[in-house]
Amino acid sequence: MTAKIRILPSGREFQVGLHETLLDGALRAGIAIPYSCNSGACGECRARLVSGHLTPDGMHDYQFSAAEKAAGYFLTCKACTQEDLEIEVREAGGVEDMPLQQIETRVSRLEHPHPDVMVVHLRTPRSQSLRFLAGQHALLEIPGVPPRNKSIASCPCNAMNLQFHIQRVPGDPFAEYCFSELKPNQTVMLTGPSGHFTFDDDATEEVIFLAYDTGFAPIKSLIEHAISLEYAYPLHLYWVASRAGGHYLENLCRSWLDALDDFSFTPLLDEGAGSTPFSDTETGQLLGAQRIVAEHPDLSRCRVYMTGPEHAVPRTRALLLEHGLPEAQLHIDSFLRF
Ligand code: FES
Structure with missing residues (x-):
């Protein structure tokens, strides 16, 4: 069973599962609404309920004053629903709405789909996933190796599990390190996102x-x-x-x-x-x-x-x-x- 969520003022809609948070449902549907900690602590994901009801369990509303609660403010990272809703929330208009983040990630998996290409999977902490728009880059830093700005190859709808494609190029110390030394569970510091190569969601071509x-x-x-x-x-x-x-x-x-x-x-x-x-x-x-x-x-x-x-x-x-x-x-x- 799913519920339909309509966002105001844009009118965009997405479906959310019974036990899924509104934030997860929006991200899965490619809708960039604000968030940071994904755990009810930062207040970044605030939204206002315009019509319908949220599931009372798990509501974290201590971020809000009595007046804000009365006006319907809630945290999308903690809210679920069993019915169709209208909510008011600010969507990211573009790259300028993406905050610069620094995150200590870990290598979760390394794949070699071609002898000269490595797919590096990085996992962020649960409370600090990377907020970015599809097509953006991030700076990857490993101690002792020159840092590299690399395109993120994964979807913002899965912001904890990031993917990067490394091409082996003779003379590139970063690539050489990845192919010869990088190991699962190793720490990689990530700073980002950056870049303007993003999808125009409203295009009609x-x-x-x-x-x-x-x-x-x-x-x-x-x-x-x-x-x-x-x-x-x-x-x-x-x-x-x-x-x-x-x-x-x-x-x-x-x-x-x-x-x-x-x-x-x-x-x-x-x-x-x-x-x-x-x-x-x-x-x-x-x-x-x-x-x-x-x-x-x-x-x-x-x-x-x-x-x-x-x-x-x-x-x-x-x-x-x-x-x-x-x-x-x-x-x-x-x-x-x-
Ligand atoms: S309170 Fe931090 S993302 Fe919801």
Whole structure:
């Protein structure tokens, strides 16, 4: 059994399970409402009940004055309900609403989906999960290794379990450390979030994602967010790999293909790229954009999110704009080799 929660003033709605808190339900639905401790201590997640009733058990209202309680204020991280509600709460308008946080995380799992790609899973303390928007970055610090700003590859709807994709690049001490020394349970200090490469929740265009190699990381976060939001327009993923096996989470992409009605997945391989990651060839740089313009003759109705190495951006951008993509509908997150 679930209840429907309508948020004012935006009018957005989400479902919440019987024993789920309103905060967890909102985050699962991709709605960014404020919170911090997730334990009833900080008061950040305050909201006002406009209509309906909350489940009385577990209510923590000592944060509020008598007048605020009378006005219906409550904490979304502690409140559950068995009936449809209307609540008033401030939603994050953009990256400026995301506070800078410093969190001591632990490595919960390490995966090697490709010999040169490591997926690092970090877990935050329960009382200090990371509040961020899909597509943002965080600074990772490990003692004795130069810190690295990395895209968060997971969805904000699971803010305790964060994922990062590390590409082995010769000469990058951070990557070398991750591949040779990093161990489960080790501490990694995280500072963030940062970055403006975020999903436009209110857009009404079909969305094209273009990723190069491990530029897939923020794209994965955006796609998972779009899924949690139940984004109503088609989603298309083009993933250019510079080496065989470079679509290192291809099974995940195929599972989206099976689960979603309006999703397409096009893996592309830059066969002339040689052995180094992040293609330097002109063919490789244009491979994704050429396929996109061939398959989407009217780009004016599309929104494109692209992540790739800096050297691949100018040609791709020029080609997409030449074929009618409005500049305001092109979002780019470029990165250096390391
Ligand atoms: S009281 Fe801190 S998030 Fe709810």
